[in-house]
Amino acid sequence: MPTSWLDVPRDWMSSLGDIAKFCWRVMVEVFEGRALHFFGETLRQAGILILGSAIVIWGLAFIVGLTCGIEGAYFNRAVGAPSYAGVFSAWCDLREAMPYAFGYMMSAKVGTGLVAEIGAMRISDEIDALEVMGISSLTFLCSTRLLAAWMVLPFMYIAAVGAGFFASYLAVVQQIGEVSSGGFFLIFWMFQNPPDLLYSTIKGMAMATVIVLVGCYYGYTASGGPVGVGTATAKSMVLNTVLVHLVGMLGTQIFWGTNPRAPIGG
């Protein structure tokens, strides 16, 4: 239990170098193709990711899409352009809300799940057992999970964007009935293009990578019995929520900055 106001930043500072070194090692293992030696394990992790996390991630994306929809409908009614609710939905969903919803649910479901799972292995000395058997535990446990995330998550992310779009359509057209279906979709598709989807996906993937790496780090370095696993899980969530917001801001700044990428104006 922290007793001082500066405990959280001090904790980050003291583990920053460790985390960076750990992330670098895991990424190198993936890029050098060593994770492919355990391709079966990678596929198993990918399956766990799909079966365990897809529904909740899409569920959160759907709820956030609904909220975006009603806010957009009421805002556009207020400015006297209710038929333009599609602009708000297109930008809010695709560019901002979906990456954040994805990042939140990833850190809650996948990030803390990884800490609990790998941390329990560390506590019951299974990781040492792997090393004794001559299997590189870092490759087997962390790199395979990162590779699995990279294989599965782009598709899961795009499906989440679809869930958000569908929810916004339901909220604006069916629930509030501010604009006709055709009018909504005309504006909605006009104000987005494939590069926007690509940028949004890159943003989501950057968050996912950070979350998986942070989860693996806190699990891999857990100590202090069952209680230690719980504490490590809580700590990973602290770092993940902050990093999700920072990655989201940097992504917006890099990809859109002060260039609106809209089909109007000069």
Place this chain on the structure above:
Amino acid sequence: MVRAAADRAFLPTKNLLEQVGDMMILTGKTLLSAIRPPYPYGTEFVQQFLFMLRLCWLPLLISTVAFGYGAPGLQAGNFLVIFGAVDRLGGFFVLASIREFAPFVTAIILAGVGGTAITADLGARKIREELDALQVLGVDPIKNLVVPRFLALMIVTGLFNIFALIFGILGGVLATLTFDAPLGPFFATLLSNATTTDLWGSVLKTTLFGAIIAIVSCYKGMTASGGAEGVGRAVNQGVVIEFLGIFAFNYVFTQTLLATHPEISVIK
């Protein structure tokens, strides 16, 4: 065969419904024992309150500035710049910051940082059988552990909302400066569009978010079980339920507020 298939389909649902029911019962018990004398939880309440403040202030500060600068600041600013009306960004921040993102970023941080800490703490006590020991000693865990956390989290989330609001608007100020626009019109439109209804709606919403977070974290912590993975698993499930609960409640609340108070969405 049919039985097995039915079990496979309905057992998770039954499990979920049972958990929701248990949480409702815990909420009822917590409210009752908060009101009913004696009140032994004063010290614990102050400790939990300060604990939350110390734990959450920095993550919340970084997150709200980042969110305010990126999502509503740059994106909405971009849109308004096309029409040469970047001074309207202040008015948009009433909608964006006060009504939407300050409350839910506060809730996300409190759930992710404070809620997980509570679950880990109570889960550790459950695993070490301290909760059972308390009951043997005749100390009621709900009155002495859950009630102070419930009250502290409700109040601290409501107050942190104001903090998040201020730093979210700081993000908007940074975005306005990025567009080389003057700050006077930003604050002018912000203050002329802000209403008291928005503010109390925002604070009420976050206070209720705090209640959701506290009940789910305490419930998951107090029912943690199952060896080394148990506490970690409890934190994991708790934070997932909290996030879904927060966003579902946010949708219902925003919809109700906007539909019952049409005057707050009039642009001035």
